[in-house]
Amino acid sequence: xxxxxxxxxxxxxxxxxxxxxxxxxxxxxxxxxxxxxxxxxxxxxxxxxxxxxxxxxxxxxxxxxxxxxxxxxxxxxxxxxxxxxxxxxxxxxxxxxxxxxxxxxxxxxxxxxxxxxxxxxxxxxxxxxxxxxxxxxxxxxxxxxxxxxxxxxxxxxxxxxxxxxxxxxxxxxxxxxxxxxxxxxxxxxxxxxxxxxxxxxxxxxxxxxxxxxxxxxxxxxxxxxxxxxxxxxxxxxxxxxxxxxxxxxxxxxxxxxxxxxxxx
Ligand SMILES: [Zn+2]
Numbered sequence: 322x323x324x325x326x327x328x329x330x331x332x333x334x335x336x337x338x339x340x341x342x343x344x345x346x347x348x349x350x351x352x353x354x355x356x357x358x359x360x361x362x363x364x365x366x367x368x369x370x371x372x373x374x375x376x377x378x379x380x381x382x383x384x385x386x387x388x389x390x391x392x393x394x395x396x397x398x399x400x401x402x403x404x405x406x407x408x409x410x411x412x413x414x415x416x417x418x419x420x421x422x423x424x425x426x427x428x429x430x431x432x433x434x435x436x437x438x439x440x441x442x443x444x445x446x447x448x449x450x451x452x453x454x455x456x457x458x459x460x461x462x463x464x465x466x467x468x469x470x471x472x473x474x475x476x477x478x479x480x481x482x483x484x485x486x487x488x489x490x491x492x493x494x495x496x497x498x499x500x501x502x503x504x505x506x507x508x509x510x511x512x513x514x515x516x517x518x519x520x521x522x523x524x525x526x527x528x529x530x531x532x533x534x535x536x537x538x539x540x541x542x543x544x545x546x547x548x549x550x551x552x553x554x555x556x557x558x559x560x561x562x563x564x565x566x567x568x569x570x571x572x573x574x575x576x577x578x579x580x581x582x583x584x585x
Contacts, residue, residue, distance in 0.1 A: 339508040340527075341581040344534040351399040351503075359405045361394040362412035362435070362471075370421035375441025378448050379419055382457055390417055390468075393461060397468045400499045401545045408549055412471050419444075426463045428470040435471045439463065462505030469496040474545050478553030486519065487555060494518065494525025498541055501530045514583045518556070518574055531577050536564060 366386040370376045383389050394415075402409055413433035425443045430436045439460070447459045473495050476488045483489075500506060501523070511523065518525040533540035540563065547559040556570045578584035 340531075340534070341509045341512065342531055342534060346534060346536065346538045348534060348538040351396060353395055353399055355404055356395040356399050359395065359398060361391050361398070361415075362433070363414040364390050364394075364417065365414065366390070366417050366419075368419045370419050370441035373421045373441040373445070375421070375444035375448075376419055378453075378456055379441065379444050379460070382453060383460070386417065390415065390464065393464045394468050394472070396503055397465060397472055397499055400502055400541055401469065401473055401495075403539070403542055407546065408474075410472050410474055415468075415471060426467050428467045437464075437467045437471075458505075462500050465500045465503055465505045466496040469499040474548040476548050476554035479555070490519045490521040490525055491554070491556070493521035494529060495541070495545060497521075497523045497526025498529040499526075501526045502533070502541060512581070515578075518570075528574065528577050531580065532564075532573060535580075540564075 364387045368376055368380075379386075398405075398409070411433050412435055414435065416430075416434075416436040418436070418438045419441050420438050421441045422438075423442065424438075424440050426437065426439045428435060428437050443463075444456055444460070447455045470492065473492065475482075476485075476491055479485050479488055481488060482492055497506075506512075506523070512527045513523050516524040518528050529541060529544060537543065543563040544559060547562050548554050551558045551562050560568050560570045560573065575584070
């Protein structure tokens, strides 16, 4: 019953999403059936904040955290890949903790052993502002972002997340693109204006989804998979690989900025 209420609240929010642009490509709904049997890894939920108000709210809204997390994992996989036969980043286990500490959420670990923490204080903050609906919306959105880090492919030949800004911008941009693509933000309201895709996160994420919506419905999948073929990886190299040699990333950014009205 609680789950049903939560799902109803959530679907309302997803429907409410509106962008500054029209979708001109045929973006198909995710084929989650294709992923039903995919092994998303062993998911272990550990509540380290049982004393907190945030923990009470979380459990009232999410009756089965492990099932909930695997459901979102399948959404992420279906957004990043064509099918379970793709060259997917293997995830053996996900240790998900609810913790009474500052921050929102973060992913750690690697080599198939992933850990994700979620702040019970952030749950309380969401709730005191806008109640249950906001908590569900925020929890799912943040989870889509962090789970993307678990399953996404990473650039090769250009250093690491900590040493290379292109690497970082792509990783964080894709995580927010998956969130944008699945109704995890409040559409245009949450879209930061101006800036540059090298700022990562939403500035890159909304841009990637715009390309998907206007030029190639499989763009996010192809962009993710481009890391296997474009070595050393670059934004421009990946754009050329996915959309064609005549394109370049800066012109796309310019066009996007005009299309959404940030630049006249
Ligand atoms: Zn991130």
